[in-house]
Amino acid sequence: LQHATNPVDWYAWSEEAFEKARSEDKPIFLSIGYSTCHWCHVMAHESFEDEEVAQLMNSTFVNIKVDREERPDIDGVYMQIAQMITGRGGWPLTIIMTPNKRPFFAGTYIPKKTRYNTLGMLDLIPRIGQLWIEDRNNIDDVIQRIENALKESSEERMSSDLSENNIITAFSDLSQRFDDENGGFGSAPKFPSPHNLLLVLRYWKRTGDAWALHMVEKSLTEMRKGGIYDHLGFGFHRYSTDARWLVPHFEKMLYDQASLMIAYTEAYQISKNPLFARVVGEIHEYVTRDLMSPAGAFFSAEDADSEGVEGKFYVWAKEEIDAILSAEERDLFTKFYNIESEGNFLEEATGKVTGLNIPHNSSSLESIAKSLELDAEGARTLLESARKTLFNVREKRIRPHRDEKILTDWNGYMISALARAGTTMNDPRMIDTAERAMSFLLDNMLNENGELFHRYSDGEVAFRAFLDDYAFLILGLLDLYQATFNPKYLVLAKQLAEDMLKDFWDKGNGGLYFTGAYAEKLLVRRKDAYDGAMPSGNSIAMLSLITLARMLGDSEFEDYANAIGRSFSADINSAHSAFSMMLVALDFALGPSFEIVIAGKPEHEDMLLMLDAIRKRFLPRKIVLLRGTESQSQLLDKLAPFTKYHLPLHDKATAHVCIDHSCKLPTNSVEQMLKLLGET
Structure with missing residues (x-):
């Protein structure tokens, strides 16, 4: 929509556009960006709003515009190709390809006029037009080389079981990159990378290594002090352009708020540092005030620019x-x-x-x-x-543009964060916020046939769900169950997990494809686990499936989770810390893990004390089920039959603790329960 008034004749990614290109024998100019992308705005202003460039584009190409957040499947495939061709990626992504979607040129931001070694649009377009007319054989050779490289990159490599050594190696990698002066990892530009911090916390839990805890506390403290944090209106900006967290790229993304809320919550469970609790509350204030739709779901992002100037607001x-x-x-x-x-x-x-x-x-x-x-x-x-x-x-002041798309995966992650933070901080408002957002997703993104969708915008639902939508929504449901103990969330999580495995599972090699069996066929069916700005769908699916397996006592879900880890083992072994969220899931799988069933009268003081004792502590490898009301218990009996015999002792709140599938004697004592959980 942002480009609707451009003189460039833009088409959506559609059969109409490809048919036009075929019938007119024109190459396709594919521009992929997103609405809060700074350099996308720059290129749009310089070139797409310029009559001279637009005239060249319209006469030479059929022009297609794609929002990467709406169509991450298209973005993922062509970004992989751009990285193969140019050695780098980023947005705006510029691809020139045949009417049959076979690319032969890739770039990112392209200026209007040639600068130094960078061809500008005014020179590039005529050259490509001439090549298309006069030297199609050369283009075919380039296409063949790209497609051979693509085929090679998607061939499966030897898989093996993952072990604790993978977690130790990843920690060692992160420890070497840790910036002890400023916190965080590496130098400028510096990203918050909260999933790295989550992995380091699990390493600390496993080993008691004080340096690991220092790495996390230092990073979270310095980020909160820096300019990457909005000290007036709260919430985190996208990343820092320097090593000190001082000058950010001012964009604010929903998923960053979610992942950082989880990191600060977990760090608070360990340290009880009031600053960390305050940050969690402030992120909640920011997302509900500035990113929440009137219907209760969350918008995607706020731009860095206002009045054409980055950070002016x-x-x-x-x-x-x-x-x-x-x-x-x-x-x-x-x-x-x-x-x-x-x-x-x-x-x-x-x-x-x-x-x-x-x-x-x-x-x-x-x-x-x-x-x-x-x-x-x-x-x-x-x-x-x-x-x-x-x-x-x-x-x-004039506010930055807000991207009002509602995305299932990003909302699922925010729901997960709010549910976990709300239980830790004992703040029912956060849990209410999470439930309201979940209601929106279940009412709008799931149709009567149980089909899940990716994007809601201006009353319109579009694009069948991708892997990330399933994985993050399941995670949100599982965390919301453990915050409310409403079994309907568990029922839905199980159903969606079954659908995800049916439509996305790679039957030959294990792991989950990014697109479902029902999706449009692109050049390659991607399957990856790299944890970038957001954790990958495979990492979150692995974590969700392990959690679900432990909750339901269903070893089949656990087998799928372990197969995900195995299928990416070669990638993990070549770059451990690039898969930190998958190693968070591995940490849960390796154990020791705890299945805790609390039985008793809901809302009674003894029950609340027991739950509060669990929720205030950092127990990353645990699940909690509740047998409270009769209806809760009956539904739980069907979902998780092993809980049938977990009854209250002496008519008091009772903890039934199992460690790695081995059950201990039930207890009414909070102290004894904590002892069983290794929390003395």
């Missing part, structure tokens, strides 16, 4: 702050958030001062308060007053 001149705040607020706010008259960051391209400030914090509030002769509590109140004042002023 978020940055401040010192004089502006001075004019808005009281003298006392100003002194505290400017000192605490490092606000300077000349600005506190340099222009990325030129290295010059900007006169603008990104609020970020490097000293403790206590030390700043002391220097201003304020008591800590008074300083906290004053800082919050200043934050609210500036936030309200900022709200009057």
Whole structure:
């Protein structure tokens, strides 16, 4: 829709477009991007809105525009090809291909005019047009080489069982890349990579290695202090352009909020650091205020740009702050958030001062308060007053564009995060938010035939679900069950898992394809497990299937989960830390793991104390089932027959704990239960 007014004659990915290309014997110009992508906007403004470029494109090509978030299947295939051809990837992705979808050119951002070694659109298009007319044999040779490489890359490699050594090796890789000064991994640009932190926490749980815990706590603390965090309106920006987390790429993605909420929740379970709990609450405030649709589901993202300038909505001149705040607020706010008259960051391209400030914090509030002769509590109140004042002023600015697509996979992940955070923080509002979003998905994204869909936009549901939609929705259902103990979520999780295995399973080699058996056939049927900005569908499916297997006592789901790990073992062994979420799933599979069935009267104090004791602790390899009301118990008997005999002792809340399928004596004692869980 963003490109509807371009002079370029855009088509959707459709048979109409391919038929037009065939009948007119024209190559296809495929542009793949997403609505909050900065360089997509730049290329659109420079080229697609330009009459001269548009005229060339329309006369030479049939032009197709694809939103990668709506069609990740198309994006995935052509991104793989772009990386093969050019050695790099990214968006906007530019592909030129035959009417039969066979690519022979790939690039990312292309300027209007040639710059240095980069051909511009005005030179590139005539060259490709000439090649298409005069040298089709050369094009055919290029296509053949690409397709041979694609075939080679999708051939299966030897698989083997994964073991604890894989987790140890991944930790060693991450430990070597850890930035002890600033937290996080590697140098600029620096991504939060929360699934790396989740794996490191599981390594800590396994080994008690204090350095592992330090890596996580340092990373989460520094990210929260940095400019990558929105200190006025909350939530995390996409990534940092520097190693210090100071200058972010200002886009905000729903999935980053979900994965970081999980990381801060788990770290809080271990450390009880109030800062981590505060971040969890602030992310909840941000997503419900700025990303929630009126119907209760979550929109996808907020752009980095407003008024054509990246970050304009978020940055401040010192004089502006001075004019808005009281003298006392100003002194505290400017000192605490490092606000300077000349600005506190340099222009990325030129290295010059900007006169603008990104609020970020490097000293403790206590030390700043002391220097201003304020008591800590008074300083906290004053800082919050200043934050609210500036936030309200900022709200009057022109906001960045919000991408109002509702995606099943991203919503499933946010639901999972909210359910887990809500139980840990004992905050029913978070669980209500998760339930409301889940209701929307179940009402809108699942049709009467049980078919799941990927995208909702302006009342229209489109695109049959991809693997990620199933995997993340199942994860959300399982976490929501453990937050509410409403067995309907467990029933649905089981049904969706069966559908996922039926439609996506690779019967020859194991693992799950990205597209279902019902999907449009593309050049290759992708199957990968790389955990990028979001964990892969295979990683989350593996984790969900293990969880479901333990909840239902169903070893078939466990067998599928283990087969996923085996099918990607060669990839994992070549780059352990690129598969951190799959290794999180492996950690659960290896155990020791706990199946906990709590039986008793729901909402009774003894029951709540027992649940609270479990939820407040970091027990990543556990599942919890509840036999409470009669209807809950009856449904659970059908779903998980092994729970039938887990009854209350002495009419009190009772914990039935099994460790790696070996059951211990039931107990009414919270202390004894924790002892069985290794939490003394």
